Amino acid sequence: MDLIIILASGVATGTVLLYATVGEIFSERSGVLNLGVEGMMLVGAMFAYKVTAATQSPLLGLLAAMLAAGAVSQVHAFITITLQADQVISGLALNFLATGISLVLGEGLTSLRDVVPQLPKFSIPVLSEIPWLGDIFFNNQSVMVYVGFIFIPLAWYYINRTRPGMHLRAVGEYPAAADTLGIGVYALRYYYVFVGGLLAGLAGATISLSISPGWFGALTTSGQGWIAVGLVIFAQWNPIRAAFGAYTFGALRRLVLDIQGPATVLGLANPFFYNSNLGFFLKMLPFAFTVVFLVIGSREAMRKRVGTPAALGLPYIRGQRGL
Amino acid sequence: MAKEISGNEQLNVVSMLGVSKRFPGVIANDHVDFVLRQGEVHALLGENGAGKSTLMNVLAGLYRSDGGTIEVNGKAANFGSPREAIEAGIGMVHQHFMLVPSQSVTENVLLGLDEPRFRMNLSRYNKKIEEIAEQYGLHVDPAAKIWQLTVGEQQRVEILKMLYRGAEVLIMDEPTAVLAPSEIEELFKTLRSMTAQDKSIVFISHKLHEVMEISDRVTVLQKGKVTSSGIQTKDVTRADLARLMVGREVVFRVEKKLVEIGDTVLSVKNLKADNDKGLSAINGVSLTVSQGEIVGLAGVAGNGQNELAETLAGLREVLDGEIIVNDKDVTNNPVKKGIRQGISLIPADRTLVGTAPNLSVTDNMIMKNYDQEPIGQGWIVNSTEANSYASDLKEAYEIMVPTIETSVRLLSGGNLQKVILAREISSEPKLMVAVQPTRGLDVGAIEGVQKLILAQREAGAAILLISEELDELISLSDRIYVIYEGEIMGQVDDGDIDKIGQMMMGARLEHIEKEGVA
Numbered sequence: 050m051d052l053i054i055i056l057a058s059g060v061a062t063g064t065v066l067l068y069a070t071v072g073e074i075f076s077e078r079s080g081v082l083n084l085g086v087e088g089m090m091l092v093g094a095m096f097a098y099k100v101t102a103a104t105q106s107p108l109l110g111l112l113a114a115m116l117a118a119g120a121v122s123q124v125h126a127f128i129t130i131t132l133q134a135d136q137v138i139s140g141l142a143l144n145f146l147a148t149g150i151s152l153v154l155g156e157g158l159t160s161l162r163d164v165v166p167q168l169p170k171f172s173i174p175v176l177s178e179i180p181w182l183g184d185i186f187f188n189n190q191s192v193m194v195y196v197g198f199i200f201i202p203l204a205w206y207y208i209n210r211t212r213p214g215m216h217l218r219a220v221g222e223y224p225a226a227a228d229t230l231g232i233g234v235y236a237l238r239y240y241y242v243f244v245g246g247l248l249a250g251l252a253g254a255t256i257s258l259s260i261s262p263g264w265f266g267a268l269t270t271s272g273q274g275w276i277a278v279g280l281v282i283f284a285q286w287n288p289i290r291a292a293f294g295a296y297t298f299g300a301l302r303r304l305v306l307d308i309q310g311p312a313t314v315l316g317l318a319n320p321f322f323y324n325s326n327l328g329f330f331l332k333m334l335p336f337a338f339t340v341v342f343l344v345i346g347s348r349e350a351m352r353k354r355v356g357t358p359a360a361l362g363l364p365y366i367r368g369q370r371g372l
Numbered sequence: 373m374a375k376e377i378s379g380n381e382q383l384n385v386v387s388m389l390g391v392s393k394r395f396p397g398v399i400a401n402d403h404v405d406f407v408l409r410q411g412e413v414h415a416l417l418g419e420n421g422a423g424k425s426t427l428m429n430v431l432a433g434l435y436r437s438d439g440g441t442i443e444v445n446g447k448a449a450n451f452g453s454p455r456e457a458i459e460a461g462i463g464m465v466h467q468h469f470m471l472v473p474s475q476s477v478t479e480n481v482l483l484g485l486d487e488p489r490f491r492m493n494l495s496r497y498n499k500k501i502e503e504i505a506e507q508y509g510l511h512v513d514p515a516a517k518i519w520q521l522t523v524g525e526q527q528r529v530e531i532l533k534m535l536y537r538g539a540e541v542l543i544m545d546e547p548t549a550v551l552a553p554s555e556i557e558e559l560f561k562t563l564r565s566m567t568a569q570d571k572s573i574v575f576i577s578h579k580l581h582e583v584m585e586i587s588d589r590v591t592v593l594q595k596g597k598v599t600s601s602g603i604q605t606k607d608v609t610r611a612d613l614a615r616l617m618v619g620r621e622v623v624f625r626v627e628k629k630l631v632e633i634g635d636t637v638l639s640v641k642n643l644k645a646d647n648d649k650g651l652s653a654i655n656g657v658s659l660t661v662s663q664g665e666i667v668g669l670a671g672v673a674g675n676g677q678n679e680l681a682e683t684l685a686g687l688r689e690v691l692d693g694e695i696i697v698n699d700k701d702v703t704n705n706p707v708k709k710g711i712r713q714g715i716s717l718i719p720a721d722r723t724l725v726g727t728a729p730n731l732s733v734t735d736n737m738i739m740k741n742y743d744q745e746p747i748g749q750g751w752i753v754n755s756t757e758a759n760s761y762a763s764d765l766k767e768a769y770e771i772m773v774p775t776i777e778t779s780v781r782l783l784s785g786g787n788l789q790k791v792i793l794a795r796e797i798s799s800e801p802k803l804m805v806a807v808q809p810t811r812g813l814d815v816g817a818i819e820g821v822q823k824l825i826l827a828q829r830e831a832g833a834a835i836l837l838i839s840e841e842l843d844e845l846i847s848l849s850d851r852i853y854v855i856y857e858g859e860i861m862g863q864v865d866d867g868d869i870d871k872i873g874q875m876m877m878g879a880r881l882e883h884i885e886k887e888g889v890a
Contacts, residue, residue: 211490212482219472219483226470229434230484230533231455359473 055307056185059300061260064197065252066295069277071204071288072248078208078286079241080221080360083125084140086249087274088147089118091267093253095151098158098264102165107258114254115247121147122246126239133364148267158264168192168259191259204288217241221358224365234365249274272336279339283346286358294342298335305331382409385541385572386431391440393426400426402596403440408541413563413573415587417617420812423596424576428543432464433457463534464543469526473519477501477512481533504535508565523673524555531562542566543574548582552672553873560586580610592616629830634663637834638803643693645683653679655858656693661803661834666825668849669838670872676858677838678720681807685717686710697803711740714802718792718809722785726792729781733773734762736780737795765794786817793824804828807838822848842869
């Protein structure tokens with residue numbers, strides 16, 4: 050059990066959560082809650098693996114994953130934006146649909162283990178030599194981890210400092226106001242649900258092509274999509290907080306695995322080593338922490354009145370409010 | 373007091389001829405003529421539902437007309453969206469502000485524009501917006517977030533938004549409804565400085581004295597039809613306008629009988645409570661209300677009135693202080709106990725708090741006594757009794773509804789309020805807290821609701837009337853408290869509107885009396 054290893058692999062697995070969480074942030078900022086993240090990630094992971102197996106190109110696999118998950122997200126967009134149905138129910142249904150699709154199309158992929166190329170891993174020359182930090186962030190990480198580093202500030206900047214970002218926030222906060230100023234509320238919501246889908250697909254591809262390569266059916270994502278949905282609230286719809294939460298949860302997942310290894314921890318007998326049934330308890334912990342984070346995050350958000358897009362979960366119907 | 377009009381013949385910036393607009397079941401505008409000249413303030417007067425807002429929504433591109441012609445600057449126009457309208461120079465400031473609360477003033481002004489393309493250089497645009505604000509006397513900090521602003525400031529942002537887009541015609545939909553008297557003065561100054569710079573203004577209102585004060589010409593609508601098109605304001609009297617608006621002579625005073633004031637019913641001492649955000653909303657309020665007395669509570673919206681009403685009804689936690697009703701301490705009592713002790717609340721939100729929209733008239737009427745004999749018999753609700761109870765109330769309160777099985781969401785505002793009043797009054801309350809009981813109702817319905825409240829006073833109930841309509845407060849109340857930021861600024865017994873206005877803006881009564889009335 051080495052702390053550096055846990056943190057480094059926390060950054061790697063956290064990258065998956067990062068893409069999914071920021072994708073959901075985009076969707077929710079526009080006012081659409083999409084609980085189908087887990088399903089979309091699964092679709093992404095499966096398509097990435099399948100297309101890479103067929104073409105031998107992880108890059109094509111990545112693109113296919115994003116487009117496939119993006120396409121799935123549009124089912125949710127149509128149901129909630131055009132048909133104005135309940136976002137929670139549609140999102141839950143989307144999970145079943147997407148999980149089903151990926152399990153059927155993913156039939157037989159598990160056996161392809163050795164013939165599917167992965168996304169490259171490398172170290173960043175100078176940065177990796179910084180003591181501690183270099184080993185955690187820049188030493189032999191997947192290319193997707195580095196893309197994630199760049200992606201975080203860009204996403205924040207886009208949302209908070211650009212014109213399209215301002216329109217995105219307006220549509221999620223007060224769509225009627227945006228509508229009177231000629232901003233296409235419906236089109237923008239479709240677009241950002243699609244962006245959410247693309248990023249969920251990217252998260253899925255990051256798993257199956259790089260972080261824990263392979264296709265293991267529904268276990269491939271093993272509930273990370275749900276953690277991402279929770280992290281959005283903890284992050285208060287802010288990509289930078291999301292990155293912090295994602296890496297922390299990544300490290301937590303790794304810790305839960307590693308803590309079962311040694312016979313003694315801090316000089317005491319390790320109960321998790323001697324009683325393997327306690328492993329189930331450990332596996333539950335990240336989800337329990339999600340609940341705790343949710344409670345803390347939403348209380349804080351309520352007190353400071355930050356975060357929650359005011360129109361989140363509400364379909365926009367022109368002329369219903371004040372007009 | 374009408375403004376002088378320059379001698380020259382003015383240009384017609386907007387002319388709407390024979391415009392009609394139908395909604396399912398109603399004709400909102402029936403061949404309406406409306407002509408706006410450059411540089412004037414043109415009032416559009418009418419009761420609620422007369423079709424004023426509909427007509428202007430047609431002009432501003434929110435609705436499409438079903439007939440008639442519209443010309444803007446001599447060119448035919450029929451806008452399909454607000455954006456097209458604003459590009460033609462027509463901007464509308466809605467009654468409900470169209471502002472994103474979490475964004476800054478500058479962001480709200482820039483929303484939906486093509487400029488800047490991508491990167492938001494806010495400090496540069498802050499300056500630009502400050503310049504326009506300066507030009508028209510619209511004082512507001514461009515970097516402030518909307519939720520930090522007062523209602524008056526938010527309205528200025530709305531006006532700025534339209535001016536920044538180059539609006540030549542500004543439509544103001546009931547702009548004074550949410551403002552305190554001094555803010556109204558400020559707004560009128562702004563409007564005048566805009567007309568001085570050749571902008572034209574449509575001023576939608578149903579308040580006669582404001583129309584008399586600010587407008588150059590008036591068009592009056594009644595039930596979708598024009599009863600008077602573009603008459604000079606200085607040529608008419610207030611009574612003329614009232615007749616044109618309502619279609620009959622209107623009595624401006626309510627008849628109030630002399631009632632002996634009895635024992636103190638409600639006594640609130642040093643009350644403190646938070647709002648939903650966990651911030652202090654009521655900060656040490658003390659007041660009393662006695663039998664046979666209507667006590668008004670004046671204040672600009674959002675100064676703790678709703679929270680106070682909720683603590684009295686037991687809907688909100690009291691953090692400090694006490695509430696005593698008929699010598700019993702009811703602080704933080706469960707709501708039901710309060711109801712049994714004769715506390716009744718007429719909430720501001722009729723549709724979501726006052727009633728359950730999808731339930732029938734009967735269900736809504738028995739909500740407070742469904743568990744009492746004869747309607748409630750053990751755990752059974754006797755529906756025959758409930759129906760006859762509801763039918764009786766429907767007759768007594770003249771509620772216009774097809775059957776008592778109808779869902780209340782289908783009722784008009786006036787009828788809905790009568791359902792609530794019927795329920796509350798029939799429980800014979802000792803203390804009635806009425807929040808904005810006439811808001812959004814038309815003149816006829818307002819009269820009915822006010823009569824019911826006065827009848828309660830004569831029956832010996834103690835009534836706390838919370839309202840933003842100063843006219844109503846002054847005509848109904850025996851005394852008026854003024855609340856500002858959760859504190860009582862003072863009490864007025866003689867309906868002195870100047871004092872009330874100053875207190876609404878945060879001046880304490882002692883202070884005003886020391887300084888002398890301004």
